[in-house]
Amino acid sequence: MLKKFFKNKWVKRISYLFLFFIIVVAGFYASIYVGFWGEVPTKKELSDLKQSQATQILDKDEQLIGKFYVFDRQSVTYNDLPKPLIDALVATEDVRFYEHDGVDNQSLLRVFFKTILLSDESSGGGSTITLQLAKNSFGRKDYGSLGIVVNKIRESIVAQRMEDIYSKKDILTMYFNTVPFSDNTYGIESASLKFFNKHTKELSLPEAATLVGSLKANHSYNPRLFPERSQLRRDVVLQQMVKYGYLSEKEGSDAMQSKIELDYQYYAPNQGVAPYFRENIKKKVEKLLKDKDYLKPDGSNYNIYRDGLKIYTTLDLTMQKYAEEAMQKHMAKLQQTYEDAYGNRAPWLTNKKILESNLKKLKRYQQLQAQDLSEAQIKDSLTVKKEVELFEWNENKVVQASTIDSLQHYLKFLNSGMVALDPENGAVRAYIGGIDYRYFKYDHVSQSKRQVGSTFKPFVYTAAIENGMEPCTYFPVKEVTYTDMDDWTPKNAGGLNDPDLNYSLEKALSNSVNTIAVKVMNEVGIEKVIDLAHKMGIESEIEEVPSIALGTENLGLLELAKAYTSFVNESKPTTPLFITKIEDKNGNLIFENEPEEEEPEQVYSDYTRQVMLEFMKATINEGTATRIRNIYGLSNDIAGKTGTTQDNKDGWFVGITPKLVTVTWVGNDDQRIGFSSTGIGQGANSALPIFGEFMQELNRDEDFNSITQAKFETPDDEVLNDLDCELSKEDGFFKKLFGGEKDKKEFKKEKKKKGGIFSFLKGKKEEDDE
Incomplete structure (x- = not known):
């Protein structure tokens, strides 16, 4: 009977199909294991993880600006983790943590079947503490529709290797030092200090349960934004602890009677000062360390997240703080003026083309489009309101808003870029890529090119x-x-x-x-x-x-700053310098930025430079930038140039002092949205004030006297004599x-001889007509 059953053609087909499926699954797993989908960290690499050290970014005076790290050895040790914190995590996230080898196979299979067979992208689940550590340590890559499966299997391999290398205590310690909490905070020590203003070892049971509870959804259970929701989630954690025997009924009940009391500190190590600069440094260093000239002694590449490097930069931390304060102070005021001037006519509200084009750039829109939804269905989905936190200059607000509402909200914001260079050596002393890195990642110093307006005229x-x-x-x-x-x-x-x-x-x-x-x-x-x-x-x-001649060309802020350094550097442009040297964790020199062997070329004469400086001093003293003197009361030696582009889209200001060249820009990220009037949008009103506020702060700080009290050279007698004339005449x-x-014919003949500017157009020699 059984033999006859297996001879049935349908049974045979199903058996072959099942066998084929097993082979495909095994092959798929093997392809991930051997690195076909990307390299999987080896046990040797994972064994170094515990010894990893944060890479430090230092300013010109070796003050700490920020860090890059996976496991920060300056973070908490296992002995700093209170027992209620560990128990809360295990009871909530991974009840079999002490029993499994890093992978919950049942949950992993569920994810595989639901994702592959049912195309359910929300299947989720299956994450043990060790799996989460693997994800936090090495991140995820985009593999398209198979992404979640490939990443889960890859993480399972890493997790099992971690379990072979590390003890459960080590894994818990590494997890708590790397896991992300609410408000873009990483690591339990940072979260403890931010939300409760105390060290991890001082956390009470309710506080520990609150932070563990927020791990399920960092934003939704943020105790600062949603205290009631966070408290409900905390109570779930406490109930889990009671359920699995970590707390008695009474202990759980007593803890649930308390209300969450935050002592919130507005500090986030991963944000902090100069976030755009730090991101730029990260890209530069990662690119540099791929070069074969900068390998480790064993021939492998350095890793900025684990190898404890020291990156010495040119940034002046104090100057950077002054620059950020100046930008924030001015931009908050300007934004309000900008919005009030538009009123209900604001293009981010009324211009459908602008809204539609930006909508189609959203990842959420593209995801819905990939599901073959109609335009109407996509719009319906994007109009569903939910509770979100929106950036505001005074204080962020939590509102009910749809994706379209959020898009319109962020489209209204003016953005800014600023860089200050030492003209003698190109050292970048201050660097602002945007108004707030958390919400506006695009760097207007290193990535953006905009019309430069009248700053091209010099x-x-x-x-x-x-x-x-x-x-x-x-x-x-x-x-x-x-x-x-x-x-x-x-x-x-x-x-x-x-x-x-x-x-x-x-x-x-x-x-x-x-x-x-x-x-x-x-x-x-x-x-x-x-x-x-x-x-x-x-x-x-x-x-x-x-x-x-009127600045219609799109140029980068850094190249504009470089060009202007020549006016105070002997007519020689200075290349912006970011990094002076890089050392390994033992202090051995890896890279050093050595001076150029050849002296930079003088691109125009001293005479021309002195004349141009006098012209640009006049811009400050009686020209378009007199606000420097009249409004900001700056008596420093300053030259400069304002810039305003077509239809008031961009405002610029270049401030030149003998020891510092500063360029500021203000505009909307969407270049179709300008200021409503020249009065508001002109460079003297939109960009100059950032420089004005910045210089005021430098003037107040005696440490910067060498910059603020520096004097321009006295022009040669020839220059002074050649400038001795009436400024205007009738x-x-x-x-x-x-x-x-x-008359026209005579004019054309004369211009033809001189080679007028229009003769080049479209490859033809055309005539000028004035």
């Missing part, structure tokens, strides 16, 4: 002076229509268009006159301007179009009568 004027144009050359301020450029008519801010008024170069640059900037570039030649800009440190490609009666505009 390159035009530098090229003009360098090519023989006299400082007291005058140009009419009147508008000119360039017919061979589709009737392009550059206009001046404030409607300046007096047909009889002429400005000197100093007056034109210090007051940022657009019409004259274009005329100056036309006179010197666009190719010469672009060539000099590149020599000064602009690495981005610059399109040969006349509008670059055409007299006889000049109007006899020296008026050339």
